[in-house]
Amino acid sequence: MANILVVDDELGIRDLLSEILNDEGHQVELAENAAQARAARNRARPDLVLLDIWMPDTDGVTLLKEWSSSGLLTMPVIMMSGHATIDTAVEATKIGAMAFLEKPITLQKLLKAVEQGLVKSAGRKPLAPPTTLLHAPDLTVEVAMTGGIAAAVVELGPQATQSFLLEKPLRDARDEFEKAYFEFHLAKEGGSMTRVAEKTGLERTHLYRKLKQLGVDLTRGKRAA
Numbered sequence: 001m002a003n004i005l006v007v008d009d010e011l012g013i014r015d016l017l018s019e020i021l022n023d024e025g026h027q028v029e030l031a032e033n034a035a036q037a038r039a040a041r042n043r044a045r046p047d048l049v050l051l052d053i054w055m056p057d058t059d060g061v062t063l064l065k066e067w068s069s070s071g072l073l074t075m076p077v078i079m080m081s082g083h084a085t086i087d088t089a090v091e092a093t094k095i096g097a098m099a100f101l102e103k104p105i106t107l108q109k110l111l112k113a114v115e116q117g118l119v120k121s122a123g124r125k126p127l128a129p130p131t132t133l134l135h136a137p138d139l140t141v142e143v144a145m146t147g148g149i150a151a152a153v154v155e156l157g158p159q160a161t162q163s164f165l166l167e168k169p170l171r172d173a174r175d176e177f178e179k180a181y182f183e184f185h186l187a188k189e190g191g192s193m194t195r196v197a198e199k200t201g202l203e204r205t206h207l208y209r210k211l212k213q214l215g216v217d218l219t220r221g222k223r224a225a
Contacts, residue, residue, distance in 0.1 A: 002026045002047040002118050007037040007063075008080065009055045013103075017050060020110065034058035041067065045075055048117045050101075053081035053088065061088060064095050076117040080105065086170060179214040182207075186216070 004026050006017045011032070018028045029046065031037040034057050040046070053060040060079060067073040073096045079089070082103030089100050098120060099113050182196070189195040197204045 002121070003029065003044070004114070005029050005031065005037065005040050005046040005049045007031045007034070007049065007055070007060070008052040009033060010052075013052075013080075017105075017110070020107065021114070024111065024114075026114075034060075034063045037063060038066075041072055047075060047121045048114060049075055049077045050114075051077050051079055051097075053079055053084050053092075061092050061095070064092060064097060068096050076120045078113050078117055175214060178210075179216055182211055182214065182216050186211075 004021055006014055006021070006028055007030075008014050008017070009032050014030045014032065018030060021028045029040050031040050033055055037049075037051070041049075051060045051064065058066075060081075064073070064077060064079075067077075076098045077096065078099045078101060079092050079097045080101045080103060081088075084100070084102070092100070098117060101109060101113055182200070185196045185199050189199065193204055193207065197207045200207065202210065
């Protein structure tokens with residue numbers, strides 16, 4: 001069991017994270033702003049901190065800097081945000097944050113990040129060190145936060161790879177990846193929208209709108225087949 005401090009100004013997110021972490025057997029302390037987070041840190045060093053970036057009084061990056069400059073950044077800190085840029089993520093990494101969770105946070109990513117943070121807090125080596133080969137679900141701001149290289153290579157199939165420059169704005173990089181992702185599945189499934197919808201987990205109507213939005217050539221898969 002670990003002592004985890006959750007800092008977020010949104011009540012719903014605090015309650016959700018608290019419920020999940022309590023179910024995992026951890027003791028959770030909640031703070032809705034930087035002032036409460038400072039008080040909690042001064043009382044005792046938590047084993048791990050989940051820290052929101054955008055807060056009304058003092059933002060998470062500023063609080064991270066404060067802890068770092070005063071010698072209080074002695075525990076792993078995982079940043080959280082739904083609106084962070086790559087520049088913000090890189091800045092937080094340089095200050096000392098160990099990871100980044102992009103909202104909405106999935107249960108799998110939350111538990112994995114917490115596990116890795118607690119391993120670091122206990123001074124043990126991670127079971128699986130980070131790799132420079134980045135797969136589809138990881139091509140986000142989280143990549144930059146965890147030390148992603150300037151260009152990420154995503155495996156698209158036996159004969160195809162695609163490079164994505166992480167220095168681009170997040171939206172542009174994400175659109176490029178999504179377009180390549182759907183083109184790959186269209187080619188693999190012979191242009192069948194039904195099978196692509198099943199493979200990608202999207203409802204067919206939503207998938208069609210997504211492909212049109214990304215400018216995907218819907219005949220390309222059929223030609224390849």
